[in-house]
Amino acid sequence: MELPIQQIIPELRQLFRDGDTGVLTAEPGAGKTTVVPLALLDEPWVEGRKLIMLEPRRLAARSAAARMAASLGEKVGQTVGYRVRMDTRVSAETRIEVVTEGVLTRMLQQDQGLEDTAMVIFDEFHERHLHGDLGLALALESRALLRPDLKLLVMSATLDPVPVCGLMGEGTRWLACPGRTFPVETKYLPKPAAASVESFTAQAVVRALREQEGDVLVFLPGAREIHRTERELGILGLPPHVQVHALYGSMPVERQDEAVRPAAAGWRKVVLSTSIAESSLTLTGVKVVVDAGLSRASAFSPRTGMSRLVTLPVSKASADQRRGRAGRIAPGVCYRLWSEEAHSALPEAARPEIASADLAPLALELAAWGVGQPEELQWLDTPPAAAYGQAQALLRQLGGLDDAGRITPFGRRMNALGVHPRLAGMLLRAAELGLAGYASVLAALLQDPTGLRGSGSAGTDLRPRVEALLSAGSSAASQTAGSSAASQTAAADAAAVRRLLQESRQLRAELGPAAPDPARPDEDSCGLLLSFAYPDRIAQRREDGRYLLSSGRGVRLPATEALSRSAYLVAADADDQGADARILLAAPVSEQRLLDASPHLLQEETLVAWDRSTRSVRAKRKWRIGAIVVKEGSIAQPPEEDVLEAMLDGIRLEGPGCLPWTKSSRQLADRLRFLHHHLPDWPDLAPAADGLSAELQEQLRPFVEGMRSVQDLKSLSMHDILLSGLDWGKRQQLDEEAPTHVQVPSGSRIPVDYSDPEAPTLSVRLQEMFGQQETPRIAGGRVPLTLHLLSPAQRPVQVTRDLANFWRETYFDVKKDLKGRYPKHYWPDNPLEAVATNRAKPRT
Structure with missing residues (x-):
């Protein structure tokens, strides 16, 4: 049957004959991923050049290339090929290359003009991965400065085209295409609060198999939940003709292909998948979707410099994408394991990765491109300033950037390795120490720390995991081709070991000729190499399994763990929860080995400061690794200027x-x-x-x-x-x-009280003011004194700032009271004509 998108192909061809940018929104089932590149391949503007199509995931890239090659009756690597990490199928005759996001960035860095490329297609752009946003920003810059003829097409099923069209510039056209989909019935099965995700999902799968026909695609947040659900299904029991397959990104290629391959005649499949199956993949035979409604994403904290995986409810857009997988080949059913009310509260779309991810890889890529700040490029969402500043600070610490934010020669070598800058820096420094092979294994594990499961590799200490993988690699080298070396290692899952060994060999190859390493690893090697990758996570023991990171963050280990007795650790991973985060992966290192290998980490600090406990200036010299004090001592003769400043601080x-x-x-x-x-x-x-x-x-x-x-x-x-x-x-x-004293009519000099600057006071016996009509003033006559007129016993009888009014209105009442209590004192009838006195009565 002819796909609906073929009705729009003529418009798409005309669009790129007239212009250079376009946006295509095609609903699931439209076939845009395979039809569009093939339809544009023979256009005149492509002649002599190739098309690059970006896919967010490796499995999707391989699958798209395979479908296009099959439609041409060819093998992958001829007209259509692909490039993904650790796997490339292209040849001199390849004219369509399907690549993953990181690979596109590498291609742009190596050839900023993409001289051999006619067009870049960004597929499934709604997923808004970090490298997808980066790739589009770099491609737009390349088109603006070097390749005005470079054509760009953004494709998606759920993307809002308006902001993308605005980003890509004037003349960008938006084409919409309906998909060839069948109706999908939605059933809501709210999960009880007490039920686990895995057990309830397994029950829903059993129900779906009983009630519906066809294969079942199950969406779960991660590999852990997939394996647990697989065990739950084994406990519940499935019909004998039902096969269960797992599908997630870090699985070996052959197992991914097996999960995607159609079920044999007479069999039904249950595919337990992460969001990898939301788009781009075609799983023939799927008529039922069971959606747990969860996804896993990495959340980065600029405050701590740590990333952690978080499990979140899916967005409405993702839920609709998942639901649509049930209607690709026939009418289907989607079981959503949440309520309709909960569905209405879901976010419309997921946050773009650039808003919450670790931006160190992005910052290094931009520095390699020659850009100092993200604002110099065009983005749908500009990278957050705080996270970007944190990323640049880390890259300076790793040696990838200089103080001005420019990439260093070491930074260029880091960027060429194509792994996270932390791991790239570690690998390069390890090679200098003769530990490249050990570091390659460690880096492979750090990229997938769950790759080795089992008692031998469980726990926080990374060293047993590295040793298990090294042992598996040695076994593989001594066995015949096709045998499973990993089966020799009780602590390892065979498929995971093969994948990790392949990754470590790839990393080792990228470091240069694989000559034997001159250095032998010892008990400090793992922690030392981790310190190269995580200088901000060097940890010093405080007490009871609690540690202080060089970044200033507190972390902890259970006191029962052997590692908790180590004076120094390097934490490769922590959960970033609470005041003291729990260390998940670490290795010990001695202080001396750490400082011998990285003397630049030790910073000398002269501290002259006020000590509140002794109420004096104390001068110390401290040697620090970030927030960690390695040692300190007193300074007998600190700089006098520093002492003076500390003294003033103390005051x-x-x-x-x-x-x-x-x-x-x-x-x-x-x-x-x-x-x-x-x-x-x-x-x-x-x-x-x-x-x-x-x-x-x-x-x-x-x-x-x-x-x-x-x-x-x-x-x-x-x-x-x-x-x-x-x-x-x-x-x-x-x-x-502001005189200290004011002379009053009696001749006395009375002190002025300035404690209240608004109203200075003069406390004077009433008899000493006889004869003075106006209130005394100071500050050049601007401020009247507040008079506290006292009795003979020096007690206030009146407070006034208007002496004339007191004599006129109040004096006679006061006189009547005081004359009775102090009959021997002088109480004239006319105080303005009376003689002031500082005695009981005036002298005669």
Whole structure:
């Protein structure tokens, strides 16, 4: 039957005869992945060049190439070939290359103009993988600067085309194509809260086999859940003609192909898959989908520099993609293991990987491209600044970038290896030490730490896993071709070992000629190599299995683990949960071996600081690996300038109370505060309850030189220090504007209390103010004093700032009360004409 997309092929051809960019949205079943490249291959603008089609996953890339080659009656590697990591099938006659995202990035880095390429097709772009976004950004840059004739096509089933068209520029056309799909009935089977995902999924599979016809495709979040569900199905029991297959990205190629291959006549298949089967793959015979509704993604924390796998509900777009797999060949059924209400709460689409991933690989690729900051390129979603800054900091630590953010020669060698920069740096440094073979095995394991299962390799310590794989490799070398070397190793799964050995051999080959390594691994080798990859995760033991990472993060191990007694570890993985994350994978290393191999990690720090416990300046020299203090010692003669700054810090920390205030210096400080409050041109030299002003701190500087403790401060004269901040004119103005005393009508000089700069007070016996009509003023007459008029017993009888009103309105009531209590004292009827006195009665 002719595919519906063939109805749109003429428009697609015309689009690329007229322009250079397009977006094609084709529903599942449209066949865009195979029909489009073949249909465009004979266009005049392709002549002499090839088409590159990007697929997000290796299995999808191989499958698409195989289907296209079969439609031409050829083998893969002739007209149609593929390039994926560790597997390439191309030849001189290949004109369509299906590649994975990382491979496309390599091709662009090696030839920024893609001179031998007519077109790049980005398939399944809705998945928004990090390297897919990067590949499109680099291709757009290449087209803008080097290859204006390079044609770009973005294809997807669920993508919103509007922002992509806007990104790709003016003239980009969007073509939509319906798919050849059949109706799919949706059944909701909400999982009980108490049931595990694996057991409930297995029960749903048994039900689906009983109620429906055809093969069953089951979506689970990861390999762990797949294997557990497989065991649950074995317990429940399946009909004898039903085969169960697992399907996930890290499986050996032959087992992936077996899972995808149609079931033999008279047999039914159950394929337990991750999201790898959501798109691009055709699983012939599938009429039923059982969807657990979960997916697994890597979440990166810029705060800790760690990534962790998280299990999340799928988006509506992914759920629809999964559901559509049941309607490719005939009407089908989809069992969703959640409720309709829960479905309405799902996000519309998954977050693009660029928003939450570790951006170290991206930052290294951009530096190799010649870009300093992501904003220099065009993105659908610009990489987050915090995560990108963290990535650049890590790359500087690994030696991949210089201080200006430019790629170093070592960084270019790292980038050429095509693995995470952490592992690339480790492999290159290991080769320098003669440990390339050991490091290649370790790197393969770090890329897939679950690859070895079983008692011999379980636990946190990475060393038994590496040794098991090395042992398996040695066995393989001594056996005949076709035998399973891994079967000699009880701790290893045979297929996983073959895959890991293949990966390690590939990594070793990329490092150069595989001559025997001159160095023999020892008990420190694993931890040492990990320190090259994870300098931010070197861990120093604190107590009871708790460690401090060089990044400053706390981590822990159960005290029962042998590793918890190691003075130093390197944590390759941790769960990043809680105050102290749990270490998942690590290896020990001795301090001396660590420092001998990486002396640049040790940073000397002279610390001259205030010690709150001794209330004095303490000078220490510390040698650190990040936040870890390796050793420290006292400094007898620290730099005087550092001591002075620490002393001033100490005064700030201790507060004004540590200074030797006297009554006169406090009064002077209060007067200065009053003047600064009312006359802003006056310096702020008075201490406050919450500390010292910047001006007062600066004023203290020459007086505390040579001092080291609060005890030394006792020799200071705060009165002299405060006056030293005033020139001769200000000193004269001080006495005029803020006098220490005010003379009252009795002749007495009464001290002014400036503790409240808003309202300075004068506490004076009422009789001493007879004859004065107006309130005394200071600050050049701008501020009236607040009078506390006292009884003969020195108790306030009236508080006022309006003396004239007091004499006029209040005095006679006060006189009546006081005259009865103090009959021997002078209480005139007219206080304004009376003689003021500081005695009981005025002299006659």
